[in-house]
Amino acid sequence: MLKEKLIKSGKVFIIGIAGDSGSGKTTFANGIKRMFGDDIVSHITLDDYHVYDREMRERLGITPLHPSANNLKLVETHLYLLKKGEKIKKPTYNHKTGTFGEWEDFESTPIVIVEGLHTLYDGIRDYIDFKIFVDPARYIKRLWKIKRDVEERGYDRDKVIREIIRREPDYKRYIDFQKIYADVVIKILPSSIQSTERIKYLVDSREEVYKVRLILKKTDIPLESVSLNIDISDLVKASERDFSIGFFSDYYYAEKASFIDIDGFLNVDIFKSLFDSLRKEIGDGEIKVESEYVNAIEFSKLLVCWKLVEVLKHSLRL
Template sequence: DLRRLSSSSSLPSSPSSATCNGAADAPSGLASPAPRQPFVIGVCGGTASGKTTVCDMIIQQLHDHRVVLVNQDSFYRGLTEEESEHVEEYNFDHPDAFDTDQLLECMGKLKSGQSVNIPIYDFKNHRRCSESFRKVNVSDVIILEGILVFHDQRVRDLMDMKIFVDTDADIRLARRIRRDTVERGRDVLSVLEQYGRFVKPAFDDFILPSKKYADVIIPRGGDNHVAIDLIAQHIRTKLGQHDLCKLYPNVCVVQTTFQIRGMHTLIRDRDITTPDFVFYSDRLIRLVVEHGLGNLPFTEKQVVTPTGSIYSGVDFCKKLCGVSIVRSGESMENALRACCKGIKIGKILIHRVGDNGQQVECSLNVLPLKMFLKIVHYCGFCE
């Protein structure tokens, strides 16, 4: 933890910055907030209308690991042997083709804060992969995508926002032919026959009527960048940037990027080597320290450049020291030393004692008593 030991000015807060600047302003005895209900978005539309493209673009816009995608296609019922023998007679676009009860069960668990295993459907064999699942973790935003997600009222009732992707029928047919022939190993004649017998009638009977339930209709699908930008902005507003910042005004959160997510993915991989784990952990810690330094108060300072001109820059208002809270804080010391040459670092061990765990004890090392008392007061450990 990095602390500034002067009370003359407060630390600035920014949604795009990082580090914990203390919890002195948090209410005393504040209980952990109850898990927030995730924001559920339903995305419906005809076959090959661009639903998945729209979902991917929304996820890219939100740029956050708190968003997950659930596909209705994962909940196709596996065909029996008799149905498989006459697969050309089976209507995959009818509501009965889906296991809606299992979909509701999985969505209910996600909304209640539980991780779930989503089945994986094999479109070539028309069966679920018996030993493979896709694990979906708890998230702040759940996007549920499928051709019939608006048909069942029980599924609609789970949604906070409903989007209908509206694309011309000719374009959808062309996309379906390309998808089914390339990705699912079917020939053009069978795709056209299935489209005429099942796909178009199901669209007219079940999908198009559900358009009336949509809160937002996106013409042209993924080509409509303006609509997707507006939707992403609306979701950000609904989520409210980082609730922790509202509960604890001195907390700043590093804005998530794909680089940061990539490093988190690497260090969470059980197969990562120890040197790689240390390397990427140090990189993440360095980012946190640099963001923390960026939140400290600066004062203007002028220096003379080697060419003799005057440069107006900045410098820290006060001298800095590091406070390492044992034990995890020690892993950040090297990054702090690398960013702040010659910085002094002291250590504090904080632990709870007693049967009720309410009494807090602090063990001090290195820091002068006056400096220690300022830190303890600033961190909110005492009044």
């Protein structure tokens, strides 16, 4: 299995996930971690490398998105050491208090996930083997950030809203451009299925329905065949939940790319071949789905993991 090969190789493979605050980076990081298992995957957040605590940032009028508010050179040094398989001592940051904690020991594992605002920034991306950028639509990102910061971190709602507005210029200056360097860009958009004229959504609009556009840059890495199983008879009988899948090819910032659109809820039987492929490479214990249907975000996690598996296999053959 791939896990055993990774462990035996002695290599350290670094996955970088970049994007704005509240964009869903941690969600995708946790998805990859669950897929491969805690025994071979470790996780670093670059928020720990802030230079100033929350109070000092407010005094200086600087946001965490500004490169000078982060010790990016220390990040580079730590990634260099982790690639060599060495142990590091890293800083920690507490989001609830907005202050720094004790420095902690961190050891390399076969896969290290690094997620943060500047993961694909100049210098840092040189140490990243697989680059992901999470890019939700503006209003979705705002909604998620307010929900997370108020409900999970206990921040004042009005302050969160003011901070979102204050940060937007820095996002455009220092974060958004990083998607140019990503191997996979995950765009999360409003669903095209959720029509206000349809009875189903008028009766029950509690479900969060999104459309995901995966942008995968073309590589020379050979990919194993994976098919989707769509039962036309179920569609005719209207027994399936609403979903759509689309594909086109185009250029993304001057590089050839595949664009895959996923919307709505997909029956797990549709992507059984994808499950089987991942189980074959990783192992049965790590691939789990709790329900009969998954939304576009969950399905996109599987596609990203499939692409990651193929990149890992190619890396181990080199």
